[in-house]
Amino acid sequence: MTGSALAAHWGLDPSVDFLNHGSFGACPREVLASQAALRDRMEAEPVQFLWHDLDGLLATSRAALAAFIGANPDDLAFVANATTGVNTVLQSLHFEPGDELLTTDHEYNAILNAARAVAMRDGARVVVAHVPFPIRDPAEVTAAVLGAVTDRTRLALISHVTSPTALIFPAAELVRELAARGVDTLLDAAHSPGMVPLDLNAIGAAYATGNAHKWICAPKGSAFLHIRRDRRDLIRPLIVSHGANDTRSGRPRFRAEFDWTGTSDPTAALSIPDALRFVGDLLPGGWPELMAANRELALTASGIVGDALGIEPPAPPSMIGAMAAFPLPADFPDEVDVRLFHEHRIEVPVTSWPVPAALGLDEWPQANLIRISAQAYNDRSQYERLAEALRTMVPTLAQPGASRIASAE
Secondary structure, three states, X not given: OXXXXXXXXXXXXXOOEEOOHHHHOOOEXXXXXXXXXXXXXXXXXXXXXXXXXXXXXXXXXXXXXXXXXXXXXXXXXXXXXXXXXHHHHHHHOOOOOOXXXXXXXXXXXXXXXXXXXXXHXXXXXXXXXXXXXXXXXXXXXXXXXXXXXXXXXXXXXEEOEOXXXXXXXXXXXXXXXXXXXXXXXXXXXXXXXXXXXXXXXXXXXXXXXXXXXXXXXXXXXOEEEEEOHHHHHHOOOOOOOHHHHOOOOOOOHHHHHHHOOOOOOOHHXXXXXXXXXXXXXXXXXXXXXXXXXXXXXXXXXXXXXXXXXXXXXXXXXXXXXXXXXXXXXXXXXXXXXXXXXXXXXXXXXXXXXXXXXXXXXXXXXXXXXEEEEOOOOOOHHHHHHHHXXXXXXXXXXXXXXXXXXXXXX
């Protein structure tokens, strides 16, 4: 059903309109072939590959990724996913009773669970700042976050691109303003690499983690943890292994510990340079053109879906990357995503917001959100089919001028 000429590079089911790149990404065939070649090399001589070749291969992959995300390779470590990166930082840090970990109700459920677990361990507490949605301006994010800072705030967990609501938060401003108040930031950049231009050194967060398997389109299991140089000695990997007493001269503990946490398949991380090259070559203008094209398609799709739902886009264009989320009318049927898949062969996520881990005991979700993604293999006709399918679920949506939800204007 996909009409994009680029769709043939992916192995996605052609009978499905796949509008959910944001959840797990999708890896092109050629990048998977590169990973397979690395696996063949590893299995041909595992000792040579893992004991002698791996350090150099990891260094090459780190250098390519660092150049893409605006980082120093020495400050990067590979992890399985951004959730692992967040847990690595949180489990390494220790808090005093009464300390506060600040986050927002737009954060990912797994990250909030990790924060609550560490807060419970140390007698600290998680403070969830409410950021409105629909939203009119990035300044509303800054005001909400800074308004929740107290003299007990020790760490802020902030998304760069939010998962449930698909908003670009003003990361650099938040990091700067929080630092001015003595608060370190752990930046959840799970969606950032490959979706939006990224310069981690310029943002300046103490800690940042992001996925390569999403918008870079590397294989599953490829992600990074970035630790600012002055915080590097504070962070240990979740698994303590041989690197803890590596005696090779000139090799920092950070590098030794994170590069070897035990036997595993490192080929996903080693395939990142191939993904950067292949996906970056899909359009003549490289990554800048691809990110701009995906964003433009997401904005176009927002208009199409918003019209179907009878609402204005719930966020300004400046806060939209390659995803957009919409609140569904209250009278929409249950299991919308299941019905869309089985009845219309459309893959999109529908989730409640705020996510369960963002809610207090006496709080309930405010809305069910449908989130669309835009990647090189998508085209306008797919969102038009989604819009028509949504109209069939609630007949009144097909009436001209129908408006169900307050807009962001």
